[in-house]
Amino acid sequence: MLEKQSNLKALFYLAPAMVLLSVFTFYPLFNAFFLAFLKDYEFLLRSARGFTILGNFKNVITDPDFGIAMKNTSIITFISVPISVIVALLISVALNSVKKLQGAFQTIFFLPYVTNAIAIGMAFAFIFHADYGLLNTILGWFGINPINWVGLNASWSNAMFALLVYTVWGGLAFKIMVFLSGLQSIDKQYYDAARVDATPRRRVLTRITIPLLSPMIFYITVTSFIGAFKAYRTIIGMFGETLRPPGTLSKDSLITIVGLVYDALAHADATGKMSEAAAASIILFSITMIFTLIQMQISKRRVHF
Amino acid sequence: MENNTMNRTRIRTIIFKVFVYSFLVGFAIFVLIPFYWMVLTSFKSFEQVRTEVPPSLFIGFKDLRLIENYASAWTAAPYWEYMLRTVTVAAISTVGTIFTTIFAAFAFARLNFKGRDLLFLALISTMMIPGEMFVITNYITVSNLGWYTPLGQTQFEAMLALTMPFMTSVFYLFFLRQAFKQIPDELYLAAKVDGTSDWKYLWKIMVPIASPTIITIIILNAMGTWSAYIWPKLVAAEYPLVTNGLREAYQDFFGMVNYSQQMAAALIVTLPLLIVFLFLKKYIMRGVSRSGIKG
Structure with missing residues (x-):
């Protein structure tokens, strides 16, 4: 129901956004690939010595930090996401089944979404404080001695545990909201039929609710994998710019792939570092692209049933 | 007999509800704990936090330090300046x-118009790309434009660097469309038929009808600026926004960290977000559920 083409008018309306997007979105996209293939790029001089196909990627991958970052990022992604998806699902099903206080609970569960990752990270670091923290106080009630979670010389696994708790906490809100809106859009007829047949609650959950919600569960899981793969701010919030507990060595760092990009960018004045940042960002892009493609493939088949 | 089964189902329902x-x-x-811990610690005195092991989970009325830590957190860093700058950046980038x-x-x-669907597809494809890929070149662009140099920058240049890319x-374009x-x-x-021009139709009809969506965009965009950390640190290190000020002013140097002051500062930064959320919940949730459906 549109009128005839109006190219000139469209150009007028599109121009402001398109000019900005060209400079700050489209050009950077191509330039990232260009930078990643420059040999010995000097940022201060804006000059390079020709091109290299894999040189910068090799520098990124052979850096010991890369292995550490891959390990950390994978652990954050593949542990925190399944936990928060399952917990969020249970919470939303529970929330959907109650009437009283539903709004109040919904508000509380949504709070983590609107807060500042850095400020809350600082609060979590203090909850995990060995002497003054809340967690060790509670563990003390059960006779457990104080554990050095995030303090001086804290072990990598302790620090990672604390980070995972924070990551799950931060990931719940969005998932609960999406699941809840999904649950509320399920046709009531299914539940009426189940009630007529006196189907037990657990069967209703596993045979009606979860199958009908499965496309959404799948969608949320994959997008959360992508989001978790970009973890960085949570780590700064808890551990500061060093990305690790004070006093520990870099092998115990909680650096992630995004951390690698910004680490290289922070040293952009050194030879080739800008290209390494670009190469690391392309590696990050490739990994998130794999998740996206998997999602597109599967949701094509599964979204309608 | 029948009465008995009815009672049993009722008991079951009650147990289930409980x-x-x-x-x-x-x-x-679990969700509220970090907020509680922040508030509680910010009301304790420096000495109480430092001497109580394990810490008390509640605070007596006579130990309450309602203002002390907030006052010292406020003066430990030029917070007024950070807030004013953050609000200005948020206002400019939101209006833009x-x-x-x-x-x-x-x-x-x-x-x-010609190529409309193709252009739109190209635009939404960029949403799949991690922001880090853009940041690298934008950092170069901003320094090429002279808004950020190793020799420093003026406040005006810092504002340009902080707002122009945003x-x-x-995403908001997609949302509004x-x-x-x-x-x-x-x-x-x-x-x-009435002879209304496109320009007039847009402002008199479309914008008012879509105003809830526009309000959502305003809120989400302003909240994003309030929590911005990485980009301001890269291009305006001398002109920090609130979140940068928070992390840097209260860094842990393994010395005597004043935790009550640190938590007071964290709360100062968190509180505006919570207030905006509680008052404008409807708009924020709309935006979030949309972004969940967008696919």
Whole structure:
């Protein structure tokens, strides 16, 4: 129901956004690939010595930090996401089944979404404080001695545990909201039929609710994998710019792939570092692209049933 | 007999209800703990935090330090300056984003032009790309434009560096286009018959109808600026926004960290977000559920 083409008018309306997007979105996209293939790029001089196909990627991958970052990022992604998806699902099903206080609970569960990752990270670091923290106080009630979670010389696994708790906490809100809106859009007829047949609650959950919600569960899981793969701010919030507990060595760092990009960018004045940042960002892009493609493939088949 | 089974199902329902509510309360506590710990610590004195091991989980009325830590947190860093700058940056980038996305969304939703669908597809594809890929070149661009140099920058240059890359947004453009698309074509045709120009139709009809979506965009964009950390640190290190100020002013140097002051500062930064959320919940949730559906 549109009128005839109006190219000139469209150009007028599109121009402001398109000019900005060209400079700050489209050009950077191509330039990232260009930078990643420059040999010995000097940022201060804006000059390079020709091109290299894999040189910068090799520098990124052979850096010991890369292995550490891959390990950390994978652990954050593949542990925190399944936990928060399952917990969020249970919470939303529970929330959907109650009437009283539903709004109040919904508000509380949504709070983590609107807060500042850095400020809350600082609060979590203090909850995990060995002497003054809340967690060790509670563990003390059960006779457990104080554990050095995030303090001086804290072990990598302790620090990672604390980070995972924070990551799950931060990931719940969005998932609960999406699941809840999904649950509320399920046709009531299914539940009426189940009630007529006196189907037990657990069967209703596993045979009606979860199958009908499965496309959404799948969608949320994959997008959360992508989001978790970009973890960085949570780590700064808890551990500061060093990305690790004070006093520990870099092998115990909680650096992630995004951390690698910004680490290289922070040293952009050194030879080739800008290209390494670009190469690391392309590696990050490739990994998130794999998740996206998997999602597109599967949701094509599964979204309608 | 029948009475008996009815009683049993009723008891079962009650047990089930108790179970569901305890589960919800348990997780509600888990969600609220960081806020509680922040507030509690910010009301304790420096000495109390430092000497109590394990710390008390509640605070007596006579130990309450309602103002002390907030006052010292406020003066430990030039917070007024950070806040003023953050609000200015948020205002500029939000106004910019609103205008550019309204225009572009109008073109995509209402006008017919060559390559429209292809261009729109190209735009939404960029949403799949991690922001880090853009940041690298934008950092170079901003320094090429002279807004950020190793020798320093003026406040004005810092503002340009902080706002210009955020004067539009593909996601909000997409979001607003959806809202515009829901306005019936008949309205447009009726307006055309009455001789209303596109420009007038956009501002008199479409924008008012889509105003809830526009409010959502304003809120989400402003909250994004409030929590911005990485980009300001890269291009305006001397002109920090609130979140940068928070992390840097209270860094842990393994010395005597004043935790009550640190938590007071964290709360100062968190509180505006919570207040905005509690008052404008409806708009924020709309935006979030949309972004969940967008696919």
